Amino acid sequence: MTDFVQNCIDGLMFGSGYALLALGFTLVFGVMKRLNLSFGPSIMLGAYAGTWVYLNFSDSAWLVALATVIATVAVGIYVERLCFRAIRRDSTIASMVSSFAIWMQLEEVAMHLLPERTYPFPAFFTTTTIEFGPFYARSEHITMLLLTLLLLVLLHVFLFRTRPGLALRLVSDNPLASAYMGINNSSILFLAFALVSVLGGLAGFLILSADTQVTPFFGLWATFKGLIAMMLGGMGSLPGAILGGLLLGVVEANAFWYGGAVIRDLSAYLLLFVMLIVRPGGLIGQKIVAKQRAADERV
Amino acid sequence: MLKVENIVTRYGAIEALKGMSLEAQHGEVTCLLGPNGAGKTTTMFTIAGILSSHSGSITLDGIDLTHQSAPAIVRKGIALVPENRLVFPEMSVADNLAAGAYCRPRSEKTAIDQDLAGVFDRFPPLKNRREQLSGTLSGGEQQMLAIGRALMARPKILMMDEPSLGLAPLIVDEIFKIIQQLNEEGVTILLVEQNARMALKVAHKLYLLEQGTVTFEGSPTEMQQDELIQRAYLGAGAD
Amino acid sequence: MLNDYVLTIISNIGMISLIALSAYLLLVTGQISFGQQAFFGISAYAGAIATTLWGWPFWLALIFGSGLAGLAAGLIGLLTLRISGMYFSIATLAFAEMIRLSLFKLTYQIEIDGELVGPNGAEGFGEIRWIFDHDISVMEYTLLIYGVLMLVLVGMVLLERSRLGMIFRMLGSDALLTRAQGLNPVRYKITAAVIAGFIAGLGGTLYAHSFTYIEPQIFNVMLGVHSLAYGLIGGLGTVLGPLIGVAIDIGFLESIRIFQGYRMIVFGGLVAVMLIFMPRGILDEARVYWIKAVARRWFNA
Numbered sequence: 001m002t003d004f005v006q007n008c009i010d011g012l013m014f015g016s017g018y019a020l021l022a023l024g025f026t027l028v029f030g031v032m033k034r035l036n037l038s039f040g041p042s043i044m045l046g047a048y049a050g051t052w053v054y055l056n057f058s059d060s061a062w063l064v065a066l067a068t069v070i071a072t073v074a075v076g077i078y079v080e081r082l083c084f085r086a087i088r089r090d091s092t093i094a095s096m097v098s099s100f101a102i103w104m105q106l107e108e109v110a111m112h113l114l115p116e117r118t119y120p121f122p123a124f125f126t127t128t129t130i131e132f133g134p135f136y137a138r139s140e141h142i143t144m145l146l147l148t149l150l151l152l153v154l155l156h157v158f159l160f161r162t163r164p165g166l167a168l169r170l171v172s173d174n175p176l177a178s179a180y181m182g183i184n185n186s187s188i189l190f191l192a193f194a195l196v197s198v199l200g201g202l203a204g205f206l207i208l209s210a211d212t213q214v215t216p217f218f219g220l221w222a223t224f225k226g227l228i229a230m231m232l233g234g235m236g237s238l239p240g241a242i243l244g245g246l247l248l249g250v251v252e253a254n255a256f257w258y259g260g261a262v263i264r265d266l267s268a269y270l271l272l273f274v275m276l277i278v279r280p281g282g283l284i285g286q287k288i289v290a291k292q293r294a295a296d297e298r299v
Numbered sequence: 300m301l302k303v304e305n306i307v308t309r310y311g312a313i314e315a316l317k318g319m320s321l322e323a324q325h326g327e328v329t330c331l332l333g334p335n336g337a338g339k340t341t342t343m344f345t346i347a348g349i350l351s352s353h354s355g356s357i358t359l360d361g362i363d364l365t366h367q368s369a370p371a372i373v374r375k376g377i378a379l380v381p382e383n384r385l386v387f388p389e390m391s392v393a394d395n396l397a398a399g400a401y402c403r404p405r406s407e408k409t410a411i412d413q414d415l416a417g418v419f420d421r422f423p424p425l426k427n428r429r430e431q432l433s434g435t436l437s438g439g440e441q442q443m444l445a446i447g448r449a450l451m452a453r454p455k456i457l458m459m460d461e462p463s464l465g466l467a468p469l470i471v472d473e474i475f476k477i478i479q480q481l482n483e484e485g486v487t488i489l490l491v492e493q494n495a496r497m498a499l500k501v502a503h504k505l506y507l508l509e510q511g512t513v514t515f516e517g518s519p520t521e522m523q524q525d526e527l528i529q530r531a532y533l534g535a536g537a538d
Numbered sequence: 539m540l541n542d543y544v545l546t547i548i549s550n551i552g553m554i555s556l557i558a559l560s561a562y563l564l565l566v567t568g569q570i571s572f573g574q575q576a577f578f579g580i581s582a583y584a585g586a587i588a589t590t591l592w593g594w595p596f597w598l599a600l601i602f603g604s605g606l607a608g609l610a611a612g613l614i615g616l617l618t619l620r621i622s623g624m625y626f627s628i629a630t631l632a633f634a635e636m637i638r639l640s641l642f643k644l645t646y647q648i649e650i651d652g653e654l655v656g657p658n659g660a661e662g663f664g665e666i667r668w669i670f671d672h673d674i675s676v677m678e679y680t681l682l683i684y685g686v687l688m689l690v691l692v693g694m695v696l697l698e699r700s701r702l703g704m705i706f707r708m709l710g711s712d713a714l715l716t717r718a719q720g721l722n723p724v725r726y727k728i729t730a731a732v733i734a735g736f737i738a739g740l741g742g743t744l745y746a747h748s749f750t751y752i753e754p755q756i757f758n759v760m761l762g763v764h765s766l767a768y769g770l771i772g773g774l775g776t777v778l779g780p781l782i783g784v785a786i787d788i789g790f791l792e793s794i795r796i797f798q799g800y801r802m803i804v805f806g807g808l809v810a811v812m813l814i815f816m817p818r819g820i821l822d823e824a825r826v827y828w829i830k831a832v833a834r835r836w837f838n839a
Contacts, residue, residue, distance in 0.1 A: 105806030177385040182373030182402040273632040
């Protein structure tokens with residue numbers, strides 16, 4: 001029993017990282033009703049920039065974080081221009097496939113830029129183990145959880161208390177009506193991508209510095225984890241992204257403990273598959289699916 | 300005043316507006332009537348900057364609006380209450396109203412707050428439902444919200460696209476009373492309607508749009524005296 | 539003239555064309571599947587097990603592998619009936635990954651001639667010796683691949699002209715309309731899924747015997763996305779479309795040395811650009827129609 005609870009604790013903390021990634025997917029989906037599958041690779045390239053700074057310039061974790069975020073935003077803009085802005089409004093699947101294609105492109109770019117198998121990433125936090133009762137937690141994971149919570153609060157403030165945040169929510173809710181209000185949908189899309197890239201860069205930084213290394217598999221990994229978490233929670237829902245991330249973390253932690261790495265990954269996909277078939281709206285529910293169907297018909 | 304001259308708007312190869320003109324005077328209710336597919340909503344969209352006209356011009360008090368973007372046109376003083384209201388369903392009444400004021404500069408914060416209070420005074424049902432999700436409001440309440448939202452832009456001209464659509468007759472009466480009241484308070488209104496009877500009651504000047512061109516313009520009395528229109532749109536026994 | 543290197547490329551084009559056609563068929567019915575590699579993989583393993591471990595004749599193994607793949611595809615089609623659009627696509631992705639990961643756990647080995655043969659999880663499945671045991675040359679196997687491909691192409695062209703094919707295309711452009719015509723989309727969606735799975739399966743068994751070594755990693759998402767991309771680039775208007783896409787990637791990009799190591803960068807960028815200007819590919823429905831009209835006029839003149 002202790003094992004299970006310990007796994008859940010680990011899972012929740014790791015799940016907070018997944019939640020951030022899922023937020024990135026869900027924000028973009030909310031605004032554009034499309035999936036950006038290059039999200040993971042763009043974070044990876046951001047992380048590569050960070051590691052480059054780490055290796056060639058400075059030990060400072062702040063600088064590395066900054067470099068990661070800036071590079072992620074730069075790649076995010078490239079993806080936005082090519083895969084989303086340029087493609088017609090109603091071709092949602094085309095954008096998805098296009099972002100997948102750019103994913104392939106970015107992976108190869110990453111391989112060329114940094115050909116080694118793995119690169120060091122600065123540990124942002126000191127590693128100690130904190131014990132409470134029969135359970136323990138690593139300090140870097142706790143820090144990651146706390147920082148994730150902080151980011152969530154900041155995101156909430158942005159979305160609900162600022163004018164650009166209002167515009168983002170308006171466009172997500174009804175792009176047509178937003179146009180009538182004089183909101184420039186293109187600018188909001190750009191803003192969403194920038195915001196999501198910043199979020200992604202930070203998420204990547206937090207995850208990788210807890211891991212202290214970055215590998216070329218990170219892009220694929222981040223995309224899948226974020227995607228699964230988002231869909232588990234409910235595509236397009238912000239609270240869903242958080243719940244989905246946490247759920248994924250807990251399921252994976254337990255699956256790994258009892259079955260190993262392959263079982264862990266298998267469980268994640270199985271959970272996703274079953275969720276999609278039984279309850280495509282995710283934890284949040286069917287309302288999302290119905291809303292999307294209505295939106296599709298309107299188009 | 301709003302002057303629309305010889306607008307041609309196309310959807311691909313099809314000409315939806317084949318050179319239509321109208322004038323909306325300040326302080327008046329101008330109404331655009333016509334059957335389905337005549338191009339009424341296209342006209343609204345072209346004026347609002349959502350569609351771009353192929354030729355012709357649109358000016359407001361001498362300022363050229365012809366190829367301006369939608370945000371610019373909202374800023375220049377034209378607000379649209381869209382067909383079917385188009386509220387933001389998952390957002391609160393308060394957020395919907397805030398959306399209407401989106402294009403106004405931050406320096407106008409006090410004025411915006413005043414306008415918000417004004418909208419709540421004008422539409423008490425909205426005041427009670429400030430935080431309610433607008434998708435859960437009734438049809439009439441949503442129409443009030445849509446009008447209030449447009450008013451939040453403090454427009455020079457309020458354009459309304461078929462406000463009676465999909466509403467019960469009692470509610471339609473209420474809405475038109477509101478339109479009349481707004482106009483008495485000095486709001487200039489450009490109205491698009493299929494419901495000719497209600498339109499005749501509130502309008503000062505009417506235009507009939509058929510297949511992309513204006514086939515009649517005149518006062519309500521003139522329209523009622525025209526026999527053809529009587530038969531086609533007002534029914535033989537119109538009042 | 540046709541040395542082994544060139545033949546290998548040609549046979550690869552042939553086999554990958556099959557999975558491309560599989561994704562294309564589903565695309566035409568309006569379903570975007572990122573998971574055809576699952577059926578490619580299922581058949582690869584099943585067919586290889588049949589010949590290597592059970593000693594079956596090749597043609598039987600081919601049918602067995604492809605049949606199993608088709609069956610699995612039908613099952614997935616059944617499960618995903620109620621979901622569409624992006625949900626469907628992600629579900630196919632999830633399923634394919636589940637298959638790939640399951641293959642990591644698949645260990646089934648038999649002792650043959652003193653050696654352990656058979657799939658062994660992450661270590662893969664080697665010694666698929668059928669072409670060696672039967673003295674088949676590279677040339678002969680390439681001809682076999684293209685024989686199968688030709689049969690499939692003929693089948694698909696006939697399908698295109700048949701009522702079923704027309705219904706498939708109608709499903710793709712307007713599912714609502716199809717239902718309004720009194721046709722139940724369920725039967726047709728599943729039929730399309732089974733046929734597509736079977737075709738992917740043909741490619742899979744052929745692939746296993748050509749490369750003589752398979753491992754789970756091969757049947758990953760990238761393969762699935764490539765299969766989709768081929769149709770999207772070459773064109774969704776005709777069965778030649780996906781073939782053109784495959785030829786561009788494997789034939790052109792893979793073989794030209796300049797692109798060595800940059801193939802994904804070029805191919806990925808190409809797909810993205812194509813999707814902007816030609817969202818249904820080079821030979822999309824409109825262009826095919828135009829070509830046929832021109833050809834008709836030319837022949838009548």
